[in-house]
Amino acid sequence: MYTPAQNAQLALLLEVAGTPKPGNVDRHRDLADLRFEHFLAGSVGAQRGLEMAADGAGVGPAFERAVEGMATQSAGNTQFGALLLLVPLVRAAREDLTQPVVESVVEETTVADAAAFYRAFDHVDVFVDDPPAEMDALDVRRGSDAVPALEDRGLTLFDVLERSVPGDDVAREWVRGFERSFTAAERLADANGTVLDRTAAVFLSLLADRPDTLVATRSGEAVAAEVTDRARDLHERNALETDREAIEAFADDLVERGVNPGTTADVTAAGLFVALERGGLEL
């Protein structure tokens, strides 16, 4: 039996290995400056922060430590969003890994957790959209410089993430009881094939469900909609089993265009963790 922190690390490794995961680094594809080995190193580096969460540390400090460790490799942000989902899930697994428990975990976050979350941005560049004007002082890209403004307003980490919805489907998990993460876990358990085949299938199904918010932020809403339309078509006609060439071509096309559905990969990693913890995946 693996500990929750080990299952979280394994979830990160299985997520990046699952292939094809169109637009993302996978077992068979690298992006220009973000390669498979950076994700391996990021997973190892995140370990201490994940262990802190398992030992009952605050979500913010555990997340900051995980991100700091993840960012030891030179490519920078490999698994920031995945860790923002995994840390509260690991923390919930101390008690019981259910949606109500993880909802309590995130709702009980504090201003100190929010401050640690902002400090995490000091360790790594994360691609985010400009905030609304009234939130400018709280732009996450300010990192720890934003902490005084955050404390003035008394915002908890839950409050901060609530303000990032819509537009960020990692934040949306926080305010919606990790609905898609738990759905992904069920799909992983119900899917056929090896763990890595299941990972690819569930990634595609999630991408078919909703436009990826990282794609929307970086490439625009139209591209995000197009990607989800293509994913839905491939998913509906079960292309992973019936037309592998079509999905591999889709994957190559997204990588070439620099279209990176990274949020969908984050939710996939969260789903892998939940499935591993609940015995829904045999390895």
Place this chain on the structure above:
Amino acid sequence: MYTPAQNAQLALLLEVAGTPKPGNVDRHRDLADLRFEHFLAGSVGAQRGLEMAADGAGVGPAFERAVEGMATQSAGNTQFGALLLLVPLVRAAREDLTQPVVESVVEETTVADAAAFYRAFDHVDVFVDDPPAEMDALDVRRGSDAVPALEDRGLTLFDVLERSVPGDDVAREWVRGFERSFTAAERLADANGTVLDRTAAVFLSLLADRPDTLVATRSGEAVAAEVTDRARDLHERNALETDREAIEAFADDLVERGVNPGTTADVTAAGLFVALERGGLEL
């Protein structure tokens, strides 16, 4: 900076990801019952044992714990030989990761370390040759049942491994000051390309140097010699850069025939660890 235990885990991950590694599981190839994800899980499972070594536990108990954790996944033996090299190297890194220090570490092993080594065989099936008749009571496949005989004869873990040479090039590292592991580290540092490209190049160079002892044990000396002749030819004409097709064909051929140069992969993992610890590889 990663801790030595983390670098050891990362070495296991980089080793399995390096491709092409003819005859072994790699980023692009699975074996029939041994897949990429089993190695990912094995690396995560080995973590506690590696941490024990880093914390100064005996080489035997740390190794047994690493193997027990590694064997949590269903495919069984993924990294037994690699861990038998990594555990003393991690232990040496507490002081100084040099050949003389790791030589002291293995020479100072005790009968208790040997007993733990035998118990490790209770956790996993490892492919080994029949021992000579006078060593029958000490056949490692007896696992913990062999411990009384071991204690009767007062053999340390170093003594046990010394008796496995020739015929097992992991054991040979123990009695030769981890010569090839340190050579591999130098080659990794001197090679060109990404870490995974370097891993593939150094694997091929090691396979070109000496017949793989796992291949000799499982497929016979003639096959082991043939494999090394082909590796030497490909290495000498720099096929990784000039004739990639030839080396990919070699890799596919070995996988199809079930010829698995696993000992060479073990030494590659050890080399990766030494190179990571000494700053010879940037990630």
